[in-house]
Amino acid sequence: MISEKMSVMVKNSSVTRAMFEEGKRLAAIYGKENVYDFSLGNPSVAPPASVKEAVVDIITNEDTTFLHGYMNNSGYEDVREKIADKLNKVHQTSFHSENIIMTVGAAGGLNVILKTLLNPGEEVVVFAPFFGEYRNYADNYDGKLVVISPDKETFLPNLKELEEKLTSSAKAVIINTPNNPTGVVYSEETIKELSKVLEKKQQEFGTSIYLISDEPYRELVYGDVFVPYVTKYYRNTIVGYSYSKSLSLPGERIGYLVIPSEVDEYEEIFAAAGVATRILGFVNAPSMIQRVVASCLDSEVDVSVYNENRELLYNSLTEYGYSCAKPQGAFYLFVKTLEEDDKAFCERAKKYNILVVPGSAFGCPGYCRIAYCVGKSTIEGALPGFRKLYEEYREEPAGRCR
Amino acid sequence: MISEKMSVMVKNSSVTRAMFEEGKRLAAIYGKENVYDFSLGNPSVAPPASVKEAVVDIITNEDTTFLHGYMNNSGYEDVREKIADKLNKVHQTSFHSENIIMTVGAAGGLNVILKTLLNPGEEVVVFAPFFGEYRNYADNYDGKLVVISPDKETFLPNLKELEEKLTSSAKAVIINTPNNPTGVVYSEETIKELSKVLEKKQQEFGTSIYLISDEPYRELVYGDVFVPYVTKYYRNTIVGYSYSKSLSLPGERIGYLVIPSEVDEYEEIFAAAGVATRILGFVNAPSMIQRVVASCLDSEVDVSVYNENRELLYNSLTEYGYSCAKPQGAFYLFVKTLEEDDKAFCERAKKYNILVVPGSAFGCPGYCRIAYCVGKSTIEGALPGFRKLYEEYREEPAGRCR
Structure with a gap:
């Protein structure tokens, strides 16, 4: 009974929702602190x-x-x-x-x-x-x-x-x-x-x-x-x-x-x-x-916190072998996925309790978005998983790692 | 360059805007306290x-x-x-x-x-x-x-x-x-x-x-x-x-x-x-x-203030000869205009610095809406004007008063 337009939009929204639900599911199993949710652009730095x-x-x-x-x-x-x-x-x-x-x-x-x-x-x-x-x-x-x-x-x-x-x-x-x-x-x-x-x-x-x-x-x-x-x-x-x-x-x-x-x-x-x-x-x-x-027109949040996250995440991921442009602003890293199918890559990342958004959600398949507006411990906790994920792809017979 | 739909809506909105501007114009001439603006449904009672x-x-x-x-x-x-x-x-x-x-x-x-x-x-x-x-x-x-x-x-x-x-x-x-x-x-x-x-x-x-x-x-x-x-x-x-x-x-x-x-x-x-x-x-x-x-789920504004306004306005207007149903709720009085053309009536009310909204704005011509979410002094100040307006219509050769 909902409108046809909304039916389409609800369907399209179900990816985000599914990721949200998946985060909750993983948190219930492994504990919230062991799930590394980089899917949301929700500021982590407190208001001034x-x-x-x-x-x-x-x-x-x-x-x-x-x-x-x-x-x-x-x-x-x-x-x-x-x-x-x-x-x-x-x-x-x-x-x-x-x-x-x-x-x-x-x-x-x-x-x-x-x-x-x-x-x-x-x-x-x-x-x-x-x-x-x-x-x-x-x-x-x-x-x-x-x-x-x-x-x-x-x-x-x-x-x-x-x-x-x-x-x-x-x-x-x-x-x-x-x-x-x-x-x-x-x-x-x-x-x-x-x-x-x-x-x-x-x-x-x-x-x-x-x-x-x-x-x-x-x-x-x-x-x-x-x-x-x-x-x-x-x-x-x-x-x-x-x-x-x-x-x-x-x-x-x-x-x-x-x-x-x-x-x-x-x-x-x-x-x-x-x-x-x-x-x-x-x-x-x-x-x-x-x-x-x-x-509060002269106030701003403490951007240095995001900057530290950016440096840590960018330096670590590129060191592991991931490929991405260093962001100059915002709080996202847009990383080339290790296989062309970005959705499959994001799915596989969940194995390490890592949640990231496929680039196709932004009209750019083959990439994923990592929102680093998170606590530092989330990044530190996720890094071993990112490394293993890279190694996994590299060691595949087809040598799929792009 | 604005959309066709919006062109129509801006045109339809111009009546409200014109009334707002008219209120400001009258206030500039006669002083704000001498303009009786009953056009807006903006609560006058403070939040609890x-x-x-x-x-x-x-x-x-x-x-x-x-x-x-x-x-x-x-x-x-x-x-x-x-x-x-x-x-x-x-x-x-x-x-x-x-x-x-x-x-x-x-x-x-x-x-x-x-x-x-x-x-x-x-x-x-x-x-x-x-x-x-x-x-x-x-x-x-x-x-x-x-x-x-x-x-x-x-x-x-x-x-x-x-x-x-x-x-x-x-x-x-x-x-x-x-x-x-x-x-x-x-x-x-x-x-x-x-x-x-x-x-x-x-x-x-x-x-x-x-x-x-x-x-x-x-x-x-x-x-x-x-x-x-x-x-x-x-x-x-x-x-x-x-x-x-x-x-x-x-x-x-x-x-x-x-x-x-x-x-x-x-x-x-x-x-x-x-x-x-x-x-x-x-x-x-x-x-x-x-x-x-x-x-604040157990709080409410002091409705007695609106009730006093309602009683004062309803009793006075009906005493003068106006015709309207006594409202049981909200803060509006829907009054029969003294001529069929409600817009003309509202226009004429401005002579007494009274601003009310034509019923046609609500799909019901022949009436006007008086929002009594105002200070008591606004009602008291407007009453002589409402009375004179009624008398004016009654004394017209055509005896137009409905």
């Missing part, structure tokens, strides 16, 4: 202390009817103004409150902007490997997902193929940098080249192609890596942001969209995004936490 | 003190990584269990955690369940007058809204017309009791008769017709009014609930769906609703506030 302080301060001092009440569907104006100011300070932009819509996380924001933009059949272009939910978000509004195949050397966007595949029906292109699942950060050069392709195609078709930059991992970068602010390079850019990772608040569902004044049809889009926020049932981003994040 | 205490307690004592982290898309299991227990205690039901999905308010819940159920073209039946957003929620999933015309004597559901209009494409019927905009509460008798019609039609068509009971106003009733728990009368009932009104937390976006084990295809629906929560971009209901409401 400023979050707790802000909650206490705000609940103590602000009027509760105001604090828990409705506001403009786009969010509290002072919160949006503060966020705009912060962005301007960091990125030398010139946003104001009317460029910001507070959203129920980045996922909520992406749904709002796709609802705003998409007519049935219009195309949403993504670069493999990509966060699998993009497919569902586009489908929610009957958009057509166009997948650009991965550049397995660099995991940077394949711009040649983009140019070939962009049509006059292309309404949006989604990028995600730092990237889930690869951890790759697009350089300024890459963003400029991408912009050039989009500008050219806009002119050729006489259309507007919106570049949606999904940036929940913006602050999670290691070393001196520069993450360009995309609105400065391509006029029709809309940014989706979330505090899920930067403040470790994924459960709170708080983020925002940036809709710069210079995007084509800015006024229509900004007004429609506010309405979309309402009619999709979000109504507005949760109220108290809006005010909390506005008080 | 237990909410603040729970926030402080929870942020102080719970682990913040857990508190602000992801959980099952359906919500924290212990929270769902507590809510089920509370429902069972109050309504003698037998729910458990697997019947509850925490949602981003009732609006989020309705979207989740409609996404779960609706194939394009399937029908969603509503009884006029109805909360206007139902039209948008159904449209989000390409459902077809079927409107049953109002019974202007009682504002109870017109069951005869329901029986005539139900087809084999009917997937859902939405009721909302206590009702927005009328304040009417459906009696046990009414629910039983409604159930009979639905049972009969299910049998006739060999289909499942889900009765979605949208209940954000359940606790806002005056005197000894009994609000039947609908799952006990009709097997295929799904309840949408929100703490927006009962705890005055509308901005926090927290509520739940009840999907009883006995509904047809329960397992598919429950699983799909969890997936729908994720892919619509809610992901999960905001985390901390889930735990807060679970700590």
Whole structure:
């Protein structure tokens, strides 16, 4: 009796669910501490202390009817103004409150902007490997997902193929940098080249192609890596942001969209995004936490913890013989699986109580994603298993190890 | 460049927006205290003190990584269990955690369940007058809204017309009791008769017709009014609930769906609703506030304040000559406008700085909705204007006063 669309989606979701159930099953047998679950992007680093302080301060001092009440569907104006100011300070932009819509996380924001933009059949272009939910978000509004195949050397966007595949029906292109699942950060050069392709195609078709930059991992970068602010390079850019990772608040569902004044049809889009926020049932981003994040704009989680995990895992796996690009950001390692069938590989890893996600879930078979937002002991506990798994493949008669 | 669907919705939303802007304009001229805004259903009574205490307690004592982290898309299991227990205690039901999905308010819940159920073209039946957003929620999933015309004597559901209009494409019927905009509460008798019609039609068509009971106003009733728990009368009932009104937390976006084990295809629906929560971009209901409401299940806002407003406004308006049914619940008065054109009436009320919403926004022209979730001074300040407005109409040559 459920809708046909949902039947398909439930079926597709069953892989994740099965993995979750498998984790529980293994934990019941071997003990939770002996199961190495790298399948979820759930931040392991605690929110900064400023979050707790802000909650206490705000609940103590602000009027509760105001604090828990409705506001403009786009969010509290002072919160949006503060966020705009912060962005301007960091990125030398010139946003104001009317460029910001507070959203129920980045996922909520992406749904709002796709609802705003998409007519049935219009195309949403993504670069493999990509966060699998993009497919569902586009489908929610009957958009057509166009997948650009991965550049397995660099995991940077394949711009040649983009140019070939962009049509006059292309309404949006989604990028995600730092990237889930690869951890790759697009350089300024890459963003400029991408912009050039989009500008050219806009002119050729006489259309507007919106570049949606999904940036929940913006602050999670290691070393001196520069993450360009995309609105400065391509006029029709809309940014989706979330505090899920930067403040470790994924459960709170708080983020925002940036809709710069210079995007084509800015006024229509900004007004429609506010309405979309309402009619999709979000109504507005949760109220108290809006005010909390506005008080914590200068805070960040301790990224050094993720960095230590990254170094340990990357160095160990490559030492064992695994092949993967060293991630510059986010908290994922995208590792070549030791046989072409990534699902079979992930299945086999379970033998060592290791749970990782097949690359095919991200449109990129032959790889797996290892989420290292876990305790250090999980990595240390899993390493012997990763080593044995490698040795197992190497010793096979067919010498299957890739 | 925005989607065609959104263009229509933005246009339809412009009435509300215009009213909001008009309120601001009048406030700028006459002072905020001299503008009587009855247009919004934004609770005026503060949340109970237990909410603040729970926030402080929870942020102080719970682990913040857990508190602000992801959980099952359906919500924290212990929270769902507590809510089920509370429902069972109050309504003698037998729910458990697997019947509850925490949602981003009732609006989020309705979207989740409609996404779960609706194939394009399937029908969603509503009884006029109805909360206007139902039209948008159904449209989000390409459902077809079927409107049953109002019974202007009682504002109870017109069951005869329901029986005539139900087809084999009917997937859902939405009721909302206590009702927005009328304040009417459906009696046990009414629910039983409604159930009979639905049972009969299910049998006739060999289909499942889900009765979605949208209940954000359940606790806002005056005197000894009994609000039947609908799952006990009709097997295929799904309840949408929100703490927006009962705890005055509308901005926090927290509520739940009840999907009883006995509904047809329960397992598919429950699983799909969890997936729908994720892919619509809610992901999960905001985390901390889930735990807060679970700590406040025995709390309620002080309904006596609304009751005083109701008495004052109802008694005064009917004394002046206005005609309306006395509401038993919610915080709205649905008043017959003094001319047939309800929009013209509402326009004219602005002369006295009174803002009310035309009944046509609820599919019921010839009436207007007065939201009395306002300070008492707003009502007192507006009464002379309401009186003069009535006199104006009465003295018109055409004697237009209805």
